[in-house]
Amino acid sequence: MTSSTNHAHSARAVHVVGGGLAGSEAAWQLVHAGVPVVLHEMRPVRGTEAHLTDGLAELVCSNSFRSDDAANNAVGLLHEEMRRAGSLIMRAADAHKLPAGGALAVDRHGFSAAVQEALLGHPLVALEREEIAGLPPADWDSVIVATGPLTSTALAEAIGKLTGEGQLAFFDAIAPIVHHESIDQTIAWKQSRYDKAGPGGGGADYFNCPMGKAEYDAFVAALLAGDKTEFKQWEHNTPYFSGCQPIEVIAASGPQSLRFGPMKPVGLRDPRTGHRPWAVVQLRQDNALGTLWNIVGFQTKLKHGEQTRIFRTIPGLANAEFARLGGLHRNTFLNSPRLLDGTLRLKAEPRLRFAGQITGCEGYVEGAAVGLMAGRFAAGERLGQPQTAPPPTTAMGALLGHITGGADAATFQPMNVNFGLFPPMEGTLRGKERKQALAARALRDIDHWLNPTPLGAE
């Protein structure tokens, strides 16, 4: 794909719904490629429960884009890949950064104003302040839906109807996810309950962490005493929580409740003792690569520091490294691994492409990164120069691969970028060296994706 504006007057507009982190970045990538954009943002005509302004790319909570260390940290690497891809979100963040150690923190007002000015100042952008209150009109032949975790109800209902029951969630219920290499396999053993193979299984699909009675009682006491985050008022009053209660709420309903719930030991035998333990914590494979394992049924509102402290008391997880910690929030997202194709189009209606947090990525930077890719895919399609996906070895490609197929569709929950999403490297590198090697490989491969060597020139 070229980045000229030669096509500016010939290409039909792409409609971008939602002027948040993802929609703003998608619009920028489109106009940079010469494709006109109509950007539809409902604020201030209609607000959300979290946005306070009518600015594009408003940061609804923290002002941090997290680590900016491209050599050692997956989100820092994502920053750098996006900069190389001409990201407007990264340009505005860099221009409005505040002192924050190794993190990239921004002046939220300056940041949002810079994004808005760049877009409104571009001759190919038209901004419409309106809610798209149902499926986009049929004559919009290329649409990017980037309406975020707080997508308006009317649009969410229309999308839910189109995708089918249970394929659009209104809450996340995130159990902590552990890196495979940090599970102590001298304690945790592989077995499925009653050794059942099940669909796609081999009868030994779960890691099992055993607890004796004293360990279980201490664990329950720690859950009850642990510091929790409160639900926001508007989250409290929504009826979507049944069936995904936080573990500390289950624990509070009675001392044995967890043993009859997510920690039940039936059908499991600890090979070290030959007996069924008092209670068992199970971990289930979370991605096709087998690098990430989620703690089954452990969604929680415990504060992050408390989760790390308490979950490391589980036998077999003393040295657990967490790819993500648990949570429970209002969050509209698609079952993307089932519904989207490799360039983020809805398989059932390919004129609709999705971007941002509604695709099941998590966080400002990830949302913007998926917006960046969606914008490039839509531009390539419009210009008759189809754009391939970034390689899975890059942070953008790893994130895209996860949400469009690498993650298990049956248990899909939103995810931050992390090195567990990357295809492992050959060899025996561990820890810091492994991350640095993954990051170096990613930067080499993103450069190649952005500037492919012409055929025959290698």
Ligand SMILES: Cc1cc2nc3c(=O)[nH]c(=O)nc-3n(C[C@H](O)[C@H](O)[C@H](O)COP(=O)(O)OP(=O)(O)OC[C@H]3O[C@@H](n4cnc5c(N)ncnc54)[C@H](O)[C@@H]3O)c2cc1C
């Ligand atoms: C309460 C809360 C706190 C959060 N805190 C953090 C945090 O601290 N750090 C972090 O990294 N991430 C945080 N997130 C996640 C963060 O919101 C997203 O990662 C990020 O904003 C995703 O970008 P997005 O473009 O997908 O969505 P958004 O930035 O929310 O953009 C979506 C846009 O679409 C508009 N819109 C919605 N429906 C319609 C419609 N029907 N028609 C037209 N426009 C519409 C909205 O007004 C909004 O401007 C938080 C989310 C919430 C809800």
